[in-house]
Amino acid sequence: MQSQISYVMNRIYYILYLLILSLLPYPTRAQLAQSLRVEIPSDPDESESFGVTPLGDKGLLMTIQKGTFYDRTPNQFNFQKYDVNFKLLWRKEFKQDIKFKPVLTYDTDQYVYHLFREYDTGRFQFLRLHLDDGAIETFEGDLLDQFDVKLFKVMGSQAYVGGYHHTRPVVMAFSFFDNSTKVLPGLYVNRMEISSLELDEARQEVNVLVHSLRRHCKFSIRTYNYDSKLLRTLDFDGAKNSLISGKLLPINEHESLLVGNYSTDCTPYSQGIYVTRIRQGESAEEAVNTIQYIEFSQLQNFFNYLKPHRQQKLLARAQKKKEEGKDYKFHYRLLVHDLQPTTDGLTLVAEVYYPQYRGAMTAYGGYLRGADRYDGFRYTHAFICGFDKQGKLLWDNCFPIKELLSSDLTEMVQVSHQGNRTVLAYPNDGEITTEVIQGSKVLKETEKFKLKTNSENEKVTFSAQDNLMAWYGQHFLACGFQKIAPSKSYASPREVFYLNKLTFSDDLSSSKSTGATTRKNDEPAR
Template identity: 80%
Template sequence: MIRILYLSCLLLSTTLHSVRAQLAQSLRIEIPSNPDEAESFDVTPLNEKGVLMSIRTGGFYETTPVTFNFQKYDINLKLLWKTTFKQDTKYKPIETYNNDQYAYHLFREYDTDQFQFLRLHLDDGVVETFEGRLIDQFDVHQFKVMGSQAYIGGYHHGRPVVMTFSFFDQSTKVLPGMYVNHMEISSLEVDDVRKEVNVLVHSLKRHCKFSIRTYNYDSKLLRTLDFDGAEKALISGKLLPVNEHESLLVGNYSTDCTPYSQGVYVTRIRHSDSGNVSGSAATDAPTTEIQYIEFSQLQNFFNYLKPNRQQKLLARAKKKKDEGKDYKFRYRLLVHDLQPTADGLTLVAEVYFPQYRGSALGYGGYLRGADRYEGYRYTHAFICGFDKQGKLLWDNCFPIKELLSTDLTEMVQVSQQGDRMILAYPNDGEITTEVIQGNKVLKETEKFKLQTNAENEKVTFSAQDNLMAWYGQHFLACGFQKISPSKHISTQREVFYLNKLTYSEENQPTKSTSAKTKKSDGSDR
């Protein structure tokens, strides 16, 4: 039996493990899962407003009807409303996006320029659909919404394109200045306060120029900011407004115009007047020089390694520097969205490398062959705290053990508990956690196993376990389990579970974060 499962879920996790355990399971609901059907479960936390669950069934074959069941629960996991939407089989799901008021789904008709946008009202479950034409052969990678306008980023014949779609009159526009060769979209960010859209792009040509292009709500190019990559090439970037006129730009950089990171960077940007009416775009400029922070300058970046190996690596790097040469680190980073704090911001990034079957090749491996590819192997995450001026305050490290994912997704999740942070990632039915406070580790890594509420039941199989900070000191965990009475293994049932978990130690308030993951399971069951 072929099974396809997609999840968009959450972090942090499980039952009371000892008197001083951090997490306790308080509520749980189970939804029977049919292994004979193509199923999709999408869970979105809504802070104190509850949680949204989207269940998609059907559509595995061209003639199989597709049904979406949207269900909203309150903070006690009591059902508030339920809405069913039957989708035309010609449309296939592409991307989703959520804000405080709506949940959006983007669909397209296969191999055409026909797209459909679904808007779900979170207060009452009312569904609206909007149809329009974008461009044919559009490989969509980004989808955001601001006001009554959607922004869709991707590639057309290998060139980057960002289009807008109006829910008001179904009109479309193409953001100017994007359709060029040898350029990639690093990120697409909407600024609801300033009513602006920032498209961060980097060139794949020599010197690897990195640019921020800012557009207003009418798709007019307002400002551009270019960074020359002759010596240090910015690979990625994330923007975080710190006041009405300034933002912090944070990301990772390389020294040889490759995807391999040498460290992280930060700079402050003062925005020019967005009311420019001269007909040409204004140019932003950094208010401070870019601060480049090499990995060897971070106090705890290499703590995922054993002490002897860590010392040897740092010694090699120091020797190169003493000789006047650069030591080339070869790390691939998955950089999370920046999280604002009272002091400034927190940067979280995960280090990974592609893994191939029968190979121990790491960061710079060149083994080829799709039949040998296994997925992405994660080694560790590092966390940095910056103040509002862009000064590095502290850094820390979270080792990741034996975690392999077929998709490159954010596995490590962070929950702010006062001046502490709870770091966690799921793997094979268990959640590994660590508690830090700045550059200190308050509690070393611990593992917590997800369980059912009944003592006489046993979890025999667990897949796609996910968790995420919800609100206050509460969390959500979700995934798939096969469950049976401990003495009768053959009578097992399969469910999609949703658990409410509570962080009990010191009862400090939690600042909610959000993360999306997508997984697929095509195994025979």
């Protein structure tokens, strides 16, 4: 009888314990997990490069290039398409003539395009790779000699190539149908730069956004039809606020939103962001009257990358200047991403960076300014803003970036919209840093995830050219180069190009293994 009473009491205590646990605040379990990994041996003594193009839920395309123009060996391209589980679907090879060197690439839902040029001539070649079956077509034509190419996009059966000829901007349209070339008129002007090249496939229009380097820094949108005829020009005078960059997003048949960053003194340093609605047929004056300028100090979370006391001091100085009737000058350089459409309107993402230089030491322990060496681009933080379809700012948030230095100015922060939350992530030195937000709220502070190898008995000794891409659903795709060595021996490390499938999940209880799943039968072939 006593044992029965004891059993009943223990059950009551257990039920009470579970009840108390259920009432306690439960921490979020959302985190990044590594679900698949493949490694491709890489020879450091061989001229080769790896490229990865995410194709959403259709998988990915890997491009392995061997040979370079400079060592006088033909370029050999190995195209390999994989599904989302890294299973090989098809493989194609293409040998490029030694006289051509690669310039830029561009991808659409159906094709991946490669742009090549003949060394020191105006001869160009376009390669079109069909993503369904790997069929390859090439087209050749003449663009311009001494053409410094900066932009390359494709719409329909036409390629648009933008750049500079004798420091003047040029955009050319190349037809895959008859290999003909047209120059978009009205752009070949001194002291003018191309801000962006925006394609509007629904309206079959091309928008070239340019800004003048002359006094007042005029910003213009020049719209062309599919036949390369100039339809309209929209000019924004920079007498008060100079628009530095702009991105266009159509919101209906007759309207688009123009979003970008601006300065107050005709310099590349941003004072804030702007947004305005562009209606077909309206004048520049009407567009200017509806423009909204949002200074960085007006954003609730822009300065959250700073420590609280530094943030307070900066905002106090800005407020004091305003009370004195003066403008406080911010000095931020922005890398503005393409606008992302949402059900409510759009999302703007921009990364803040600055060029970093390192001075050379003199024999007396000082620094020689004339011997400054360029190190790369140092990122400080990214900010993200949500707008409705009327251009009204709904919310903003901040993503701090720690110790990230890149030799090239590229988009490092990736954004994945997952239901009512947004996952922000960037790679650095073999690690992925994430933050989860919901509008202006931070659901989960920044945390780091270290990329794992295929074996617990190995360790990564070096990681370089880390790249991260928002893939599909809750999945990210990470890739780069690593040196991997046995953790308990002195064997020489091996070098690999890695591919990691990462999943951001709310519930990881079904994943009992902390290690990665490794494919053995379907590893990418070289």
